[in-house]
Amino acid sequence: MPLSIFGFQALWSPVFIGVLVFLTVLYFLITVKWRHDFAVSQPLKKKEAIAFVSGMVLLYVLKGSxxxxxxxxxxxxxxTQMAFFLFLVPPLLIVGxxxxxxxxxxxxxxVRSIFAVMxxxxxxxxxxxxxxxxxxxxxxFDIIKQDEVYHGLYTLVLFLxxxxMWWPIMNTLPDTHKVHGLIRVGYIVGSGAMLTPACALIIFSNSAFYATYSDPEAWLQAMALCVPVSTLAGLNLTGPELFTSMSPLExxxxxxxxxxVLQELILTYFLGMVFYQWFRREQDNADEITAQALRDRKTMLAYQRGQ
Structure with a gap:
């Protein structure tokens, strides 16, 4: 059955795209036109603009398309939506x-108090x-997915x-919480490990335990969060099996x-970025590192002779 039966509003979320366009325009006004009104500012970098716009586009694709x-x-x-929403949009916005x-x-x-703790x-x-x-x-899950207020609030809290979680890895501000070196690697690995129990429960379960994807009544209630009730009332829908050949368990x-898989791929990319930055830093400071190693060796030899 084609998705077009749900109508333009449900498919393309015109209000949401309007909000994102407004935020993008505001971003460029602040970072380009109004930046001189701030006590401290710098010209907008191309990579920052690309990261922010990419984050906005991805956010619309995930939540508005x-x-x-x-x-x-x-x-x-x-x-799939949640993997990109939680593991790719936040770092793009932080960098952008x-x-x-x-x-x-x-x-x-x-805000300072919240950031200091969270x-x-x-x-x-x-x-x-x-x-x-x-x-x-x-x-x-079934309670949240069937109530518009709970769904909106929990999605926001989970995104925040x-x-x-991404802030200590991606931010470049002085005097803020950061992780470096091997701790940074462990932190990234740990962020993936935190999701393993929930994913394992979902993958290895012998039954489909989400009513909003298996029970017709609960599924229609959940669909009302993104499709106008008047549109749903005019459709004869019995469940998600109309749109897929997979069983609820599959x-x-x-x-x-x-x-x-997607979470691991994204985290692997960021791990690669961490190792690349470490390699570049080692290359750029090779002479200084070598000189320090020679000084340390001389100090050690002098200490051994003294013994």
């Missing part, structure tokens, strides 16, 4: 917004893992927790695999 509608129909699409803008924003009294690496990592796992408990298992 037909992919969002499909995520309410199929659990596998939902998990210039450091001086972040510094001005974080300097606000209430971006502590241990807190950010554990909180994200708990919220993600809690969200995918069947009883909680992902943002705080759809669930594919979703768990998709989340884990």
């Amino acid at each position: 037909p992919i969002d509608l499909l995520s309410h129909i199929l659990f596998s699409v939902h998990m 917004i210039p450091a001086w803008v972040w510094q001005s924003f974080i300097g606000l009294p209430v 971006t502590r690496p241990a807190i950010a990592l554990v909180l994200f893992g708990i919220l993600f796992s809690f969200y995918h408990l069947p009883v909680i 927790s992902a943002f705080f 759809d669930q298992q594919v979703g768990g695999i998709a989340m884990k």
Whole structure:
């Protein structure tokens, strides 16, 4: 059955794209036209603009295009959507917004207090893992997916927790929580490990335990979050089987695999970036590192002779 039966509004979310366009225009006004009104500012870099616009485009594709509608129909699409939403959009936005803008924003009294606590690496990592796992408990998931307010609030909270998790890795601000060296590698690996229990439960389950993707009544209730009720009332829909040949259990298992594989691929990219930065730093400071090693060796030899 074609998705076009749900109508233009459900497919393309014109209000959402309007909000994202407004935020993008505001971004360029602040970083280009109004930047001289700030006490400290720097010209917008091309890579920053590309990262921010990429984040906005990806956010629309995930939450405003037909992919969002499909995520309410199929659990596998939902998990694919969440993988990019939680593991790619936050770092793009962190990198895309210039450091001086972040510094001005974080300097606000209430925001400073929130960032001081929520971006502590241990807190950010554990909180994200708990919220993600809690969200995918069947009883909680089905309640959230069938209520517009709960769904909107929890999605926002989960996204913010992902943002705080990425902050210690991606931010470049002085006097902020960061992780370096091997700790940074361990932090990235840990962020992936936090999702493993929930993904394993979803993949290796012998039954489909999400009512919003298996029970027709619950599924229609969940669909009302993205499709106007008047449109749904005029359609004779019995469940997601109208749009896929997969059984609910197969759809669930594919979703768990998709989340884990995509998450690992994205994290592998960032691990590669960390090792590349380390290699470049070693190359750029090769002479200094060699000189320091020779000084350390001379000191050690002198100490041994003294013994």
